[in-house]
Amino acid sequence: MRENAPPRQLAFDLPLDPRYGREDFLVSPANEVAYGLIESWPDWPDTVLVLTGPPGSGKSHLASIWATRAHAWTVAASEAGAGNVTHLISNGALVVEDIDRAPGRDEAALFHLLNLARERRSPVLLTSTVGVDALGLATPDLRSRLRLAPGAAILPPDDGLLRAVIVKLFVDRQLVVDLSVVDALALRIDRSLGRARQVVAELDRDALGRGRRITRPLALAVLERLGAGAPEDAEDGLD
Template identity: 70%
Template sequence: MPEAPRQLALDLPLDPRFGPEDFLVGPSNEDAYARIEAWPDWPDPVLVLTGPPGSGKSHLAAIWAERAGARIVAAGAVTRAALPDLAGEPALVVEDADRPSGRDEPALFHLLNLARERGRGLVVTGSGPVEGWGLATPDLRSRLRLAPTLGLAPPDEALLRAVLVKLFVDRQLVVDTSVVDALALRIDRSLGRARDVVAALDHEGLSRGRRITRPLALATLAALDAAAGEESP
């Protein structure tokens, strides 16, 4: 039987929603979430959030930024030239401090000192423990190790299922529980990966003019994996 003609699916990306109501709490993130909820009653003005990509660091940092009135910047934006401006912020999030490209370690060290001296909130995010960030400045390593650190783990299966359901609901997609079950068993335990897969299914369902079924979900996932394999060196 010939396949139904595809419809034109408009590419209208759904931006990730980083509100508190969009963050789902589970064993992998409950300690970090509790600390964010406790603001401003923190034992230290500096907090280091670590975890693999897709574990929810940026979402948690955005929730705290909203609460604290903090500005969010990439670690590469923390330079000596930018310090006077950054130091004037009431609170600050520095994202991806583990990435060495463009990282000004003396500037980040001074920013940490200023946050403690002035009692201003500072959240620093990065993948994995600070020891693995490849920091060449001993004083910066020492300051970050002294800061309270909370790690986020990849979501467990129950949390991943809940995230998938929410992502489908956000896109107003009605799917059978068998679709969620199949995806939760097969995709990487990453919130980012879950978003990408649901977005691809939304696009595929629209282009085919079909409801998202388990066979369609598995075929789409296989195509995504194949494409990712072709892109890998």
């Protein structure tokens, strides 16, 4: 044990409020089709739009942008039950998040909601991590209804988007880092914006606990701890 090691500070895991404004969304080839559909409202070809993409890909951000424009309520799929369908549609526009989460999902209520939305011409935006055919729906009418609805898939991020999101994540946390840190992360983490959020949060906690700034060696050490590889320069020191 090194006697001259700096004392570790307490790192409080305070909640970070993500910024979901239109100006905060980063458009790239991975999401431009989905973004275009959101921007095209109210000129949608149907009352229902299904937005799919992996966790952390920006579905909730796009849904928030649309909800602001359409003055829509936002609920989780588990909150759309038989007793409140009429109430949910009464606002005129609705976002239903995470329809892929089967526990608590009421298929009959969701089907009724979509039919009522069509009858009243109320727009509904649905989000899911998987496509309609992978939802495991037991209600044939609901499955058919969702298959007919227009949709857009957010693809895994390209290099430019991944780097831009990493920079934004640091900025959101008021952290200033060298571009070598961004490059080290972008080259080694999974092609996932959710993974980028996890790694940046871990780096923030680690740097705060050590009382040190975020450097490339520290980033490599954190990546090694998270199982993202251990390049030879991860041992170069953390300052």
